[in-house]
Amino acid sequence: MITRDDVSKTVHDIYEKITQESFEEGDMLINALHAIQDHYGNYIPLEAAEALKELTGLPLAKIYEVMTFYTMFSNRPRGKYVIRVCKSLPCHVSRGGEVLDALKNKLGVDFSETTEDGLFTLEESSCLGLCGVSPVLMVNDEAYGNLTPERVEEIIDTLVTRERSDEE
Numbered sequence: 001m002i003t004r005d006d007v008s009k010t011v012h013d014i015y016e017k018i019t020q021e022s023f024e025e026g027d028m029l030i031n032a033l034h035a036i037q038d039h040y041g042n043y044i045p046l047e048a049a050e051a052l053k054e055l056t057g058l059p060l061a062k063i064y065e066v067m068t069f070y071t072m073f074s075n076r077p078r079g080k081y082v083i084r085v086c087k088s089l090p091c092h093v094s095r096g097g098e099v100l101d102a103l104k105n106k107l108g109v110d111f112s113e114t115t116e117d118g119l120f121t122l123e124e125s126s127c128l129g130l131c132g133v134s135p136v137l138m139v140n141d142e143a144y145g146n147l148t149p150e151r152v153e154e155i156i157d158t159l160v161t162r163e164r165s166d167e168e
């Protein structure tokens with residue numbers, strides 16, 4: 001179990017590193033949140049926001065506002081692979097519904113849920129800016145377009161196979 005002190009120390013170390021990398025001041029908070037989220041495996045513990053408040057001098061409300069504005073940030077634990085499915089109209093009308101049904105069936109979870117093995121979390125997203133190759137989804141930072149129900153099953157199978165071989 002992680003304690004408030006553990007989180008505080010971790011955030012302090014991460015923030016110190018970020019400040020040495022000469023980002024624009026406005027990017028500092030975003031970069032720190034990214035690094036904290038990567039450290040904790042796809043989520044930001046709420047205690048981290050409090051530690052950031054001390055380090056940055058920003059109001060807690062401002063830090064929460066940034067954390068909740070960007071859908072890439074989460075304050076609840078998520079799977080190793082966060083799958084963000086575009087639910088905007090161009091994707092929806094190009095077989096997006098079928099693709100989504102296939103994905104939900106394959107994973108056995110709905111939106112905002114994580115598979116029992118902790119590998120996959122399913123999230124919905126608005127336009128991912130790749131409408132030319134709709135329907136589209138992202139797995140962490142990687143985009144997949146021109147999807148079909150068969151293709152999404154292949155993508156999941158590939159990731160599961162990769163995880164199993166990493167375990168061996």
Ligand code: FES
Pocket residue numbers: 086087088089090091092126127128129130131134135136
């Ligand atoms: S509508 Fe889906 S990527 Fe733009």
